[in-house]
Amino acid sequence: xTRHDEPANNEKMFHFRITDVGIILLSLxxxxxxxxxxxxxxxxxxVHVTTDQGQxxxxxxxxxxxxxxxxxxxxxxAIEDGKVHVHKSDCRNQLCVLAGEIExxxxxxACLPNNVFIVIKGSPEVAGEGEVDDTSF
Amino acid sequence: xxxxxxxxxxxxALLSAVALFLSSIEYMIPKPIPFMRLGIANLPxxxxxxxxxxxxxxxxxxxxxxxxxxxxxxxxxxIILFSSVGTIMSAVxxxxxxxxxxxxxxxxxxxxxxxxxxxxxxxxxxxxxxxREATYVIAPLFLFSALISSVILGIFSExxxxxxxxxxxxxxxxx
Numbered sequence: 001x002t003r004h005d006e007p008a009n010n011e012k013m014f015h016f017r018i019t020d021v022g023i024i025l026l027s028l029x030x031x032x033x034x035x036x037x038x039x040x041x042x043x044x045x046x047v048h049v050t051t052d053q054g055q056x057x058x059x060x061x062x063x064x065x066x067x068x069x070x071x072x073x074x075x076x077x078a079i080e081d082g083k084v085h086v087h088k089s090d091c092r093n094q095l096c097v098l099a100g101e102i103e104x105x106x107x108x109x110a111c112l113p114n115n116v117f118i119v120i121k122g123s124p125e126v127a128g129e130g131e132v133d134d135t136s137f
Numbered sequence: 138x139x140x141x142x143x144x145x146x147x148x149x150a151l152l153s154a155v156a157l158f159l160s161s162i163e164y165m166i167p168k169p170i171p172f173m174r175l176g177i178a179n180l181p182x183x184x185x186x187x188x189x190x191x192x193x194x195x196x197x198x199x200x201x202x203x204x205x206x207x208x209x210x211x212x213x214x215x216i217i218l219f220s221s222v223g224t225i226m227s228a229v230x231x232x233x234x235x236x237x238x239x240x241x242x243x244x245x246x247x248x249x250x251x252x253x254x255x256x257x258x259x260x261x262x263x264x265x266x267x268x269r270e271a272t273y274v275i276a277p278l279f280l281f282s283a284l285i286s287s288v289i290l291g292i293f294s295e296x297x298x299x300x301x302x303x304x305x306x307x308x309x310x311x312x
Contacts (some may be wrong), residue, residue, distance in 0.1 A: 015295070019238055020246035024288065027253045031280035037273050106274045 045105055045122030047084055049077065052115050060084070060103075060120060070114030077118055084118060086111060148307065149193050152181040153200035160205040175286045176252060178205055182228055183248050183294045186235040188307055198228040218266070219259045226258035227251035244298065245291030252287025256280050 045060040051068045058064060058079060065078045065087065073090025083103040086096040089111050096111035105122035160178040168174070178201060185197055202221045206212030211220070231251040234242060256279045264272040298304050 015243050016245065017241055017243055019242040020249070020291075023234075023242070023246040023249050023253075024284070027249050027280070027284045027287075030253065030257075031277060031284055034273070034276040034280050037276065108274075 050117040075116040156201040157204035160208040222258040223255040227255035230254035244294035248287045248291030252283040256283040
């Protein structure tokens with residue numbers, strides 16, 4: 001590192017050191033790594049459900065209806081035509097039911113009072129040109 | 138023990154005033170996601186390295202958190218948890234980088250380090266308390282935007298230090 005220890009010279013705009021490059025590369029590496037953290041599952045989309053009782057995995061392509069119990073009661077999740085929604089929940093504000101359907105990797109719906117968290121893991125939505133986000137009507 | 142007179146109160150006050158001003162500028166800039174920040178309010182923290190003792194430096198960081206909380210109106214909401222953890226982690230990271238590497242690192246490296254730890258801190262809070270698993274979805278966006286804005290901030294700091302007559306007269310090394 002000694003060759004970088006030259007005295008300050010005013011002609012240079014600023015001193016860009018080898019350490020700076022290292023730090024930027026480190027930061028870039030962590031950023032890129034975070035991209036793969038979530039998209040490790042490709043192809044078949046899975047529905048991951050986390051509750052107080054544990055974690056379950058369902059196939060998004062198989063229609064089903066499941067009950068989960070949490071601190072305030074029962075939350076019923078329904079998988080229908082490759083889409084997931086909370087069918088019924090014993091929570092007070094019903095935000096999870098109002099959240100509607102999710103279908104793409106990375107999307108989630110949760111019932112916070114009942115501690116039920118539903119997330120789709122798999123290929124994320126590839127936004128096509130001119131595609132309208134159906135949640136922002 | 139540090140007596141009150143040992144703290145350069147004028148310099149800390151000036152730098153935190155700059156942070157307060159930059160926070161309000163930051164607040165004006167529209168952002169696609171509520172939690173996203175450009176981090177321009179961190180500029181005083183980047184410049185202060187070498188000007189302040191570590192006590193003064195953390196005092197500045199604390200004042201920045203409070204100032205930012207007042208400007209954005211989030212001082213008494215859960216959002217303050219994000220900004221305080223982010224600021225404290227980035228302040229510690231930047232100070233440590235500066236002390237350990239001194240002349241071997243420019244403000245660009247220091248700024249990137251601060252940006253990285255600020256977003257890691259906020260993602261940690263998000264993972265532990267709020268968004269749980271969904272944190273992984275926002276993580277890449279968070280980290281990439283922090284990297285880009287911190288490089289720009291670092292370049293600006295280098296240019297400022299190089300050109301500013303005010304910095305030349307105050308930038309004595311007290312650390």
